[in-house]
Amino acid sequence: xxxxxxxxxxxxxxxxxxxxxxxxxxxxxxxxxxxxxxxxxxxxxxxxxxxxxxxxxxxxxxxxxxxxxxxxxxxxxxxxxxxxxxxxxxxxxxxxxxxxxxxxxxxxxxxxxxxxxxxxxxxxxxxxxxxxxxxxxxxxxxxxxxxxxxxxxxxxxxxxxxxxxxxxxxxxxxxxxxxxxxxxxxxxxxxxxxxxxxxxxxxxxxxxxxxxxxxxxxxxxxxxxxxxx
Amino acid sequence: xxxxxxxxxxxxxxxxxxxxxxxxxxxxxxxxxxxxxxxxxxxxxxxxxxxxxxxxxxxxxxxxxxxxxxxxxxxxxxxxxxxxxxxxxxxxxxxxxxxxxxxxxxxxxxxxxxxxxxxxxxxxxxxxxxxxxxxxxxxxxxxxxxxxxxxxxxxxxxxxxxxxxxxxxxxxxxxxxxxxxxxxxxxxxxxxxxxxxxxxxxxxxxxxxxxxxxxxxxxxxxxxxxxxx
Amino acid sequence: xxxxxxxxxxxxxxxxxxxxxxxxxxxxxxxxxxxxxxxxxxxxxxxxxxxxxxxxxxxxxxxxxxxxxxxxxxxxxxxxxxxxxxxxxxxxxxxxxxxxxxxxxxxxxxxxxxxxxxxxxxxxxxxxxxxxxxxxxxxxxxxxxxxxxxxxxxxxxxxxxxxxxxxxxxxxxxxxxxxxxxxxxxxxxxxxxxxxxxxxxxxxxxxxxxxxxxxxxxxxxxxxxxxxx
Amino acid sequence: xxxxxxxxxxxxxxxxxxxxxxxxxxxxxxxxxxxxxxxxxxxxxxxxxxxxxxxxxxxxxxxxxxxxxxxxxxxxxxxxxxxxxxxxxxxxxxxxxxxxxxxxxxxxxxxxxxxxxxxxxxxxxxxxxxxxxxxxxxxxxxxxxxxxxxxxxxxxxxxxxxxxxxxxxxxxxxxxxxxxxxxxxxxxxxxxxxxxxxxxxxxxxxxxxxxxxxxxxxxxxxxxxxxxx
Ligand SMILES: Cc1cc2nc3c(=O)[nH]c(=O)nc-3n(C[C@H](O)[C@H](O)[C@H](O)COP(=O)(O)OP(=O)(O)OC[C@H]3O[C@@H](n4cnc5c(N)ncnc54)[C@H](O)[C@@H]3O)c2cc1C
Ligand SMILES: Cc1cc2nc3c(=O)[nH]c(=O)nc-3n(C[C@H](O)[C@H](O)[C@H](O)COP(=O)(O)OP(=O)(O)OC[C@H]3O[C@@H](n4cnc5c(N)ncnc54)[C@H](O)[C@@H]3O)c2cc1C
Ligand SMILES: Cc1cc2nc3c(=O)[nH]c(=O)nc-3n(C[C@H](O)[C@H](O)[C@H](O)COP(=O)(O)OP(=O)(O)OC[C@H]3O[C@@H](n4cnc5c(N)ncnc54)[C@H](O)[C@@H]3O)c2cc1C
Ligand SMILES: Cc1cc2nc3c(=O)[nH]c(=O)nc-3n(C[C@H](O)[C@H](O)[C@H](O)COP(=O)(O)OP(=O)(O)OC[C@H]3O[C@@H](n4cnc5c(N)ncnc54)[C@H](O)[C@@H]3O)c2cc1C
Numbered sequence: 001x002x003x004x005x006x007x008x009x010x011x012x013x014x015x016x017x018x019x020x021x022x023x024x025x026x027x028x029x030x031x032x033x034x035x036x037x038x039x040x041x042x043x044x045x046x047x048x049x050x051x052x053x054x055x056x057x058x059x060x061x062x063x064x065x066x067x068x069x070x071x072x073x074x075x076x077x078x079x080x081x082x083x084x085x086x087x088x089x090x091x092x093x094x095x096x097x098x099x100x101x102x103x104x105x106x107x108x109x110x111x112x113x114x115x116x117x118x119x120x121x122x123x124x125x126x127x128x129x130x131x132x133x134x135x136x137x138x139x140x141x142x143x144x145x146x147x148x149x150x151x152x153x154x155x156x157x158x159x160x161x162x163x164x165x166x167x168x169x170x171x172x173x174x175x176x177x178x179x180x181x182x183x184x185x186x187x188x189x190x191x192x193x194x195x196x197x198x199x200x201x202x203x204x205x206x207x208x209x210x211x212x213x214x215x216x217x218x219x220x221x222x223x224x225x226x227x228x229x
Numbered sequence: 230x231x232x233x234x235x236x237x238x239x240x241x242x243x244x245x246x247x248x249x250x251x252x253x254x255x256x257x258x259x260x261x262x263x264x265x266x267x268x269x270x271x272x273x274x275x276x277x278x279x280x281x282x283x284x285x286x287x288x289x290x291x292x293x294x295x296x297x298x299x300x301x302x303x304x305x306x307x308x309x310x311x312x313x314x315x316x317x318x319x320x321x322x323x324x325x326x327x328x329x330x331x332x333x334x335x336x337x338x339x340x341x342x343x344x345x346x347x348x349x350x351x352x353x354x355x356x357x358x359x360x361x362x363x364x365x366x367x368x369x370x371x372x373x374x375x376x377x378x379x380x381x382x383x384x385x386x387x388x389x390x391x392x393x394x395x396x397x398x399x400x401x402x403x404x405x406x407x408x409x410x411x412x413x414x415x416x417x418x419x420x421x422x423x424x425x426x427x428x429x430x431x432x433x434x435x436x437x438x439x440x441x442x443x444x445x446x447x448x449x450x451x452x453x454x455x456x457x458x
Numbered sequence: 459x460x461x462x463x464x465x466x467x468x469x470x471x472x473x474x475x476x477x478x479x480x481x482x483x484x485x486x487x488x489x490x491x492x493x494x495x496x497x498x499x500x501x502x503x504x505x506x507x508x509x510x511x512x513x514x515x516x517x518x519x520x521x522x523x524x525x526x527x528x529x530x531x532x533x534x535x536x537x538x539x540x541x542x543x544x545x546x547x548x549x550x551x552x553x554x555x556x557x558x559x560x561x562x563x564x565x566x567x568x569x570x571x572x573x574x575x576x577x578x579x580x581x582x583x584x585x586x587x588x589x590x591x592x593x594x595x596x597x598x599x600x601x602x603x604x605x606x607x608x609x610x611x612x613x614x615x616x617x618x619x620x621x622x623x624x625x626x627x628x629x630x631x632x633x634x635x636x637x638x639x640x641x642x643x644x645x646x647x648x649x650x651x652x653x654x655x656x657x658x659x660x661x662x663x664x665x666x667x668x669x670x671x672x673x674x675x676x677x678x679x680x681x682x683x684x685x686x687x
Numbered sequence: 688x689x690x691x692x693x694x695x696x697x698x699x700x701x702x703x704x705x706x707x708x709x710x711x712x713x714x715x716x717x718x719x720x721x722x723x724x725x726x727x728x729x730x731x732x733x734x735x736x737x738x739x740x741x742x743x744x745x746x747x748x749x750x751x752x753x754x755x756x757x758x759x760x761x762x763x764x765x766x767x768x769x770x771x772x773x774x775x776x777x778x779x780x781x782x783x784x785x786x787x788x789x790x791x792x793x794x795x796x797x798x799x800x801x802x803x804x805x806x807x808x809x810x811x812x813x814x815x816x817x818x819x820x821x822x823x824x825x826x827x828x829x830x831x832x833x834x835x836x837x838x839x840x841x842x843x844x845x846x847x848x849x850x851x852x853x854x855x856x857x858x859x860x861x862x863x864x865x866x867x868x869x870x871x872x873x874x875x876x877x878x879x880x881x882x883x884x885x886x887x888x889x890x891x892x893x894x895x896x897x898x899x900x901x902x903x904x905x906x907x908x909x910x911x912x913x914x915x916x
Contacts, residue, residue, distance in 0.1 A: 006720060007702050007746075015694050015750060019773035019840040026780055029752035029838060033693060052660070052668050058771035059694075059842045061748035063702060065716030072319070072371060075300065081310035084745035084844070086706035090301070090375075091403060093713055103368035112362060119355050119372055126348050133341060138403055139332035142301060142376035143348055146319075151716060153706040155746045155844075157771070174320060174367055202510070206664070207683040210510050225665035225682060235491060236473050236517075244465050244521060248544035248611040255551055258523035258609060262464060281889070281897050287542035288465075288613045290519035292473060294487035313516035313615070315477035322484055380487060382477040384517045384615075386542070431739070435893070436912035439739050453912060454894035529762065530777070530829060539768035548759070548833075549861060561826035570820060577813050577830055584806050591799060596861055597790035600759060601806055604777075605829035632778060632825055 001068040001101075001176070003183035005191065012060030012158060012192050017044040020056040045194055057159040060195070064154050064184060070101040072146035073176040082160045087152035091138035094131060098124040099149035101176065120145065158195055161188065166202035171215040230330075230405070232412035233294040234420065241289030241387060241421050246273035249285040274423055286388040289424070293383050293413060299330040301375035302405040311389045316381035320367035323360060327353040328378035330405065349374065387424055390417065395431035400444040459559075459634070461641035462523040463649065470518030470616060470650050475502035478514040503652055515617040518653070522612050522642060528559040530604040531634040540618045545610035549596035552589060556582040557607035559634065578603065616653055619646065624660040629673040688755040688788075688863070690870035692878065699747030699845060699879050704731040707743040732881055744846040747882070751841050751871060757788040759833035760863040769847045774839035778825035781818060785811040786836035788863065807832065845882055848875065853889040858902040 009015060018033045021044060025032060036044075048056060069077075071090075078085055100120050106113050123143050130140035156164065161184065167173065168181040181199075189196030203209045203218040214220050238244060247262045250273060254261060265273075277285060298306075300319075307314055327349060335345050352372050359369035385393065390413065396402065397410040410428075418425030432438045432447040443449050467473060476491045479502060483490060494502075506514060527535075536543055558578050564571050581601045588598035614622065619642065625631065626639040639657075647654030661667045661676040672678050696702060705720045708731060712719060723731075735743060756764075758777075765772055787807050793800050810830050817827035843851065848871065854860065855868040868886075876883030890896045890905040901907050 004717060006705075006716070007696050007698065009694050009696060009748060009750065011694065015840075018693075019750075022838060022840055023773055023776050024779045025775070026783070029693070029754060029840060030691060033752075047670070050668070051670055055771065056773050059750050059773070059840060061696060061842070061844070063696065063706075063746050065720075067716060070371060071304065071375070075304045075307070078304070079307055079314070084742065085308070086710055086743050086746070088712070089710050092711045096713070101371065103364075103371055105364050105368045106359070106371070109362060109364070112359065112364070115355060115358075116372065119352060123348060123352065123374070126344060129344075130335070130341065133338060135332075135334050135338070135341070139334045142299060142330065142332055142335070143345065143374050145352070145372050145374055146300070147371035151709060153702075153709055153716060153746060155748070157748070157842075207666075207679060210508070212505070212509055221665060233488060235476075235487070236467050236469065238465050238467060238519060238521065240465065244611075247464075248521075251609060251611055252544055252547050253550045254546070255554070258464070258525060258611065259462060262523075276899075279897070280899055284542065285544050288521050288544070288611060290467060290613070290615070292467065292477075292517050294491075296487060313513065315481055315514050315517070317483070318481050321482045325484070380480060382473075382480055382487065382517060384519070386519070386613075436895075436908060439737070441734070441738055450894060528829060529833070533758065533762045533765070536762070536766055537772070543766070559829065561822075561829055563822050563826045564817070564829070567820060567822070570817065570822070573813060573816075574830065577810060581806055581810065581832070584802060587802075588793070588799065591796060593790075593792045593796070593799070597792045600757060600788065600790055600793070600834035601803065601832050603810070603830050603832055604758070 001179060001183065002066070003180060003187055004065040005187040006063045006065050006153065008062040008191060009060045012062075013041050013045060013194055015059050016048075016056045016158065016195075017041040019059050020044050020048055020053070042194060049198060054159050054162065057162065058157045060158045060192075061155060062158070062161065062188060064187065065151070066154055066180065067151045068099070068101070068149050069176060069180055070146055071144075071148050071150050073101075073174065073180065074150050074152060076174060076177055077154070077180070080156070080160065080164050082156070083164075084155040085152055088150055090141040090144065094137045095124075095127070095141075095144070095148070098127070098144070100145065100147040101149055102147070104175065120147065161199055165199040166205065169199075169201040170203070170211070172211055230297040230408060230412065231294070232409060232416055234416035235292045235294050235382065237291040237420060238289045241291075242270050242274060242423055244288050245277075245285045245387065245424075246270040248288050249273050249277055249282070271423060278427060283388050283391065286391065287386045289387040289421075290384060291387070291390060291417060293416065294380070295383055295409065296380045297328070297330070297378050298405060298409055299375055300373075300377050300379050302330075302403065302409065303379050303381060305403060305406055306383070306409070309385070309389065309393050311385070312393075313384040314381050317379055319370040319373065319377075323366045324353075324356070324370075324373070324377070327356070327373070329374065329376040330378055331376070333404065349376065390428055394428040395434065398428075398430040399432070399440070401440055459526040459637060459641065460524070461638060461645055463645040464521045464523050464611065466520040466649060467518045470520075471499050471503060471652055473517050474506075474514045474616065474653075475499040477517050478502050478506055478511070500652060507656060512617050512620065515620065516615045518616040518650075520614060520616070520619060520646060522645065523609070524612055524638065525609045526557070526559070526607050527634060527638055528604055529606050529608050531559075531632065531638065532608050532610060534632060534635055535612070535638070538614070538618065538622050540614070541622075542613040543610055546608055548599040548602065552595045553582075553585070553599075553602070553606070556585070556602070558603065558605040559607055560605070562633065578605065619657055623657040624663065627657075627659040628661075628669070630669055688866060688870065689753070690867060690874055691752040692874035693750045693752050693840065695749040695878060696747045699749075700728050700732060700881055702746050703735075703743045703845065703882075704728040706746050707731050707735055707740070729881060736885060741846050741849065744849065745844045747845045747879075748842060749845070749848060749875060751874065752838070753841055753867065754838045755786070755788070755836050756863060756867055757833055758831075758835050758837050760788075760861065760867065761837050761839060763861060763864055764841070764867070767843070767847065767851050769843070770851075771842040772839050775837055777828040777831065777835075781824045782811075782814070782828075782831070782835070785814070785831070787832065787834040788836055789834070791862065807834065848886055852886040853892065856886075856888040857890070857898070859898055
């Protein structure tokens with residue numbers, strides 16, 4: 001799996017903080033953008049985050065290249081709707097080679113992995129035969145497995161990144177999409193460390209786990225807030 | 230494949246027309262809703278449609294049960310973002326039986342269909358073995374094919390239905406998702422005929438085909454509007 | 459101010475619970491919809507709510523008539539984007555009579571209220587004069603105040619209603635939009651009591667206040683979860 | 688009125704074209720981004736535009752500062768929902784000076800303009816008095832006119848910019864929001880000329896006018912496509 005930040009809004013934290021400052025200020029926009037010091041930017045982000053005023057985070061946008069995730073993972077990923085995707089088509093692109101993902105639980109079981117790989121090769125041979133017989137790629141791909149690797153460009157703004165990370169970094173999420181969002185986070189940290197640190201699991205923001213069973217990272221809500229449902 | 234309209238906004242056409250009338254009227258809302266005659270509703274819908282003022286169509290919402298489409302189709306479907314989906318999970322539900330879709334281009338080629346079905350059985354056997362060996366369903370499903378049938382509940386408002394039908398009823402769309410939206414259309418026609426008729430392919434609204442090659446239903450834009458790009 | 463539920467998805471709670479059940483079940487959709495008992499519906503809603511799995515709530519949609527709120531309030535309202543609005547136009551409708559809202563803080567100050575009303579009458583007279591002089595309504599309305607009453611039809615699904623109520627029922631929100639969402643809530647309670655009860659202020663769900671200062675209803679986060687930021 | 692492009696995705700056209708190319712290509716993402724020539728970018732944009740495949744345009748994002756538009760215009764503006772706004776608050780910011788917009792139809796009528804300005808001053812005096820009497824700014828502003836100038840930061844991606852320009856550059860739109868989007872367009876042209884040229888009125892794309900009456904720029908649909916509704 002490979003996640004690369006291709007392009008992003010320059011100076012994303014300054015943009016977010018300036019937009020937020022504008023709401024409460026009588027000054028002009030350019031003046032605000034030009035005069036905010038890094039400390040003021042940090043303080044503003046703190047305020048917005050601690051009080052849940054997240055709309056200014058939408059102004060900063062990040063575009064990633066994502067490669068080598070399974071179609072099982074990409075089907076889950078594209079359920080996030082406040083985002084944009086361009087994904088390699090299995091209708092227009094014939095897969096001469098089959099790249100596929102092997103889940104760790106299968107890798108751990110050596111013998112099974114061999115069967116798994118044999119199965120992959122076998123369906124790929126059938127896929128190629130179907131193409132040869134004149135079946136269009138969009139139909140031949142019906143035999144391809146969920147494991148098949150895919151490529152896509154994904155764009156999300158910082159608010160949606162905060163949202164997706166909050167649920168996709170949780171142990172309840174599928175391991176592969178968790179891994180993917182951990183890489184997304186690392187890429188953002190590289191260019192916007194303050195923002196990157198906010199791409200975190202929901203319990204980290206809530207102060208408790210709101211799932212039915214906790215992984216142990218945080219106590220359940222009922223444990224820390226007795227009397228709450 | 231099976232598409233069933235489960236629930237929908239009652240009197241959707243009246244609601245749309247009344248909301249639109251409100252924009253241009255000094256009257257109260259309930260008065261408008263109560264007094265619009267079926268003819269006035271029709272005339273208002275005509276006006277909105279012919280002038281592309283589509284936002285009032287958002288007030289009417291339709292929820293469908295969709296069963297027996299492939300995961301190949303559902304992956305395309307959920308790319309439509311102004312909509313809501315609840316889909317049977319391959320992480321939480323183990324598939325004791327494998328239901329799958331066979332594309333017509335494979336059915337047409339008798340011998341291939343047999344191989345196709347044998348391949349389906351073979352991966353399903355592997356899937357079950359993986360489960361037995363303790364591989365979690367979310368990982369075992371990596372071997373399952375795109376052909377695997379899925380079930381989901383989908384909710385769209387009338388504007389998004391108009392949009393999705395406009396591109397998914399076109400011959401450029403995958404045959405299965407076309408079939409699905411033809412059934413969606415038929416369900417809407419049953420309860421809201423005027424609205425249902427507007428769930429149509431984009432060339433039918435444009436008056437020309439804006440794809441690079443026409444299927445023949447409508448001439449290309451350049452043919453009817455010479456001089457246009 | 460007047461808020462009326464005009465139309466809504468029939469049996470909204472059953473639809474939400476059935477859609478959620480489908481995710482975890484091997485059964486068919488209609489079977490689920492037909493067989494869920496009211497107790498099972500309630501239990502499913504509890505589970506979804508307590509674990510923050512809110513997407514199934516999107517399937518149920520509610521359309522309200524809203525009348526007699528100020529343009530100050532409607533400008534805030536339409537910032538909620540996962541919603542649909544049809545609002546009486548000040549461009550197409552000339553306001554022969556000026557209906558306007560008087561904030562309680564002005565009503566409380568008797569003498570000021572008189573000045574306030576005199577000012578309203580005075581700008582309305584100017585508005586009418588501008589119309590007479592041939593200024594189009596869309597320009598004459600430049601003199602009309604924020605206080606001017608407006609009418610609109612608003613459609614939101616249950617998830618967005620939960621979100622908007624969570625922030626607009628808070629004391630930090632403007633009094634008028636708070637009042638409006640209290641009426642929205644009451645209308646939903648009437649037809650879907652279980653759902654209606656969930657249209658509540660965010661601290662009620664969180665178990666603490668995440669604003670900088672609490673109104674006293676709940677303690678601040680730092681007070682109940684020491685060590686959290 | 689003042690519109691400034693504050694920040695934008697770097698190399699927006701390259702990003703859009705690369706994302707689109709990925710859909711149809713077996714190559715890796717970075718390879719595509721690095722190797723596309725300006726001519727290939729142009730050709731890809733042409734293809735996407737002429738066939739209405741607009742989703743790749745969403746990857747490029749533009750953030751503008753907008754100052755000196757009326758609250759009448761901003762209320763219309765924020766109806767565009769696939770966008771993000773941070774607007775100067777009339778609840779948190781007290782307006783010591785009243786900046787306001789004068790419509791051309793009023794400027795043309797010299798005497799009226801004087802009355803208009805007198806009315807502005809008079810309501811502003813009342814506003815200041817209300818503040819003095821202890822009325823909170825959020826209520827005092829009820830007397831402020833639609834004409835009051837506002838400031839905001841607005842972020843839209845290129846697809847939404849194409850959509851908003853298509854309807855807001857039309858003569859049917861309010862003159863002020865038209866002017867604003869003409870400035871938006873000019874700002875985009877400056878940094879991404881190919882893209883900027885596509886921010887155009889809908890008839891320019893359709894090849895005809897789909898409103899009820901044409902301004903004369905393009906003939907009505909029925910005139911160029913006889914037989915169409
Ligand atoms: C024939 C065909 C081939 C395709 N091939 C590919 C492919 O190879 N690779 C691929 O990745 N996808 C492909 N797609 C999917 C396509 O790119 C869209 O993602 C999908 O059709 C969803 O449509 P939509 O974006 O118009 O709208 P929806 O998500 O249904 O949204 C409806 C409308 O809302 C607006 N909208 C929604 N969200 C946004 C936003 N964030 N910004 C701006 N406007 C927005 C747009 O006006 C849009 O038309 C294909 C689709 C078709 C029909
Ligand atoms: C552990 C886990 C298990 C899951 N299991 C299933 C499953 O079995 N079946 C299944 O179908 N899905 C499942 N999902 C997917 C889930 O239901 C969501 O569809 C997906 O996570 C997208 O998240 P979202 O809806 O919060 O937000 P996004 O689409 O990312 O949107 C972001 C936010 O915008 C708002 N929003 C966006 N669109 C709307 C709208 N139309 N109405 C109201 N608010 C909106 C919401 O506040 C939302 O949180 C699962 C997800 C997780 C993490
Ligand atoms: C000349 C003119 C007159 C107008 N008069 C009035 C009036 O009298 N009263 C009034 O209330 N409004 C009026 N409007 C506003 C208009 O109804 C729209 O609300 C506004 O233009 C926003 O445009 P939009 O809905 O196309 O898109 P956006 O919100 O910009 O969204 C972009 C696109 O995304 C899709 N989309 C976004 N959200 C949804 C959704 N929830 N469901 C389905 N599709 C969605 C649509 O394809 C849409 O075109 C007027 C607008 C114009 C230009
Ligand atoms: C007390 C108070 C004070 C305010 N003061 C100001 C002010 O001074 N200036 C100002 O401009 N606004 C102000 N607002 C408005 C505020 O910033 C939001 O624009 C408004 O409340 C809409 O809420 P929302 O963004 O959460 O959600 P909605 O538009 O209702 O959307 C619902 C959810 O969907 C998701 N979502 C929707 N669209 C996007 C997107 N494009 N990207 C990522 N996620 C998205 C988010 O999760 C969001 O919570 C204020 C609001 C309140 C309650």
